[in-house]
């Protein structure tokens with residue numbers, strides 16, 4: 001196990017290139033199961049979630065070949081191998097194997113997913129969707145068993161706007177007989193990306209990116225080639241880093257429209273931002289003003305940027321209030337920020353940050369989840385002295401070449417193995 005070390009306080013400058021989106025990649029890879037010939041996915045981020053999913057496709061009989069940032073998936077020999085345990089438990093997006101395998105084989109056994117511990121993360125809407133399509137679904141000792149004689153299109157109203165349920169139902173419905181209508185669907189850009197891949201495979205999907213998606217099932221889907229959209233959460237993280245420590249930073253390979261809510265909030269804080277088709281330029285701003293944020297479904301402020309944004313707010317003047325309406329307990333980073341000297345507390349569903357005159361100090365902290373890790377990286381870059389972040393395996397789930405990218409901007413960041421004592425601490429935690 002490893003830890004990240006950051007010697008903070010250095011101004012950052014230069015360009016950083018954004019990778020393909022984690023939350024697209026992790027749905028596109030399972031989607032390839034539905035094809036009857038090879039699927040190539042370009043602009044793939046090198047992150048551990050992607051590696052785990054490639055291995056899962058191999059477990060079910062597929063072959064994968066990674067060339068640079070392109071993954072070719074050969075689905076011809078895949079079969080409905082039960083996956084009740086093992087890798088499926090190590091990431092959230094393994095739940096997409098349910099929709100894809102149900103669509104292709106009309107059966108699947110998939111262990112309940114892992115992923116970031118953000119409080120309860122039910123999958124009842126996924127199951128409601130599969131059942132509406134005609135599947136029998138049972139939960140047996142922590143694994144979901146799905147079976148259908150045939151899948152039939154249905155009208156499905158999601159009680160909660162869910163990215164995962166919207167994509168999972170699409171994956172199964174593209175092979176159902178007749179029309180499926182998903183109402184109150186999520187509208188995230190990653191949903192459009194998955195619909196684009198499925199359409200290139202021969203699926204009939206209308207309305208992805210709106211709250212009503214119509215899918216007309218087809219008998220078979222073929223291979224194709226698809227390039228993943230840029231990761232708006234990685235881009236947002238670097239924009240936050242630029243606002244915190246950047247003198248002049250150019251962020252390349254971004255779709256600025258995907259980040260309107262963040263851009264608006266950064267401007268409200270006094271950050272200077274210019275955008276063009278696929279770049280965001282941020283330059284030194286001097287004093288930052290505190291702002292309030294409330295996370296919402298897309299196009300609202302993304303919950304996945306709430307944690308790194310909180311770190312930035314420790315530097316802003318006045319009091320800021322951060323409310324997460326998607327995951328109201330997504331505040332595990334707060335105690336760690338306090339360890340670094342931040343004046344921040346959690347009250348109910350909100351974090352209250354008082355940034356006045358507060359200089360963070362390098363400390364030993366632990367990343368409890370992916371974006372808590374990103375928050376601690378932002379804080380470490382801002383802090384005086386050295387910050388040691390353990391729990392790096394969470395960060396590796398979602399940030400490609402983090403140290404290289406930050407070093408390219410002038411950051412002092414490196415990785416070391418945990419000492420024997422630190423390993424013991426982790427084991428006992």
Ligand SMILES: CC(=O)N[C@H]1[C@@H](OP(=O)(O)OP(=O)(O)OC[C@H]2O[C@@H](n3ccc(=O)[nH]c3=O)[C@H](O)[C@@H]2O)O[C@H](CO)[C@@H](O)[C@@H]1O
Pocket residue numbers: 023026092093120121122123124125126127160161162163164165186303304326327
């Ligand atoms: C792999 C992936 O893409 N992960 C993203 C996805 O997670 P994920 O797909 O798990 O998140 P959802 O959009 O499903 O969750 C949104 C809200 O709906 C609730 N809910 C969800 C499903 C369900 O069946 N029942 C239910 O009550 C959740 O508890 C949460 O409060 O969207 C989240 C919200 O943007 C992001 O934080 C994650 O990065």
Ligand SMILES: C=C(OP(=O)(O)O)C(=O)O
Pocket residue numbers: 022091092093114115116117304370371398
């Ligand atoms: C919560 C996240 O990921 P996952 O849903 O994969 O746990 C995230 O990307 O911030």
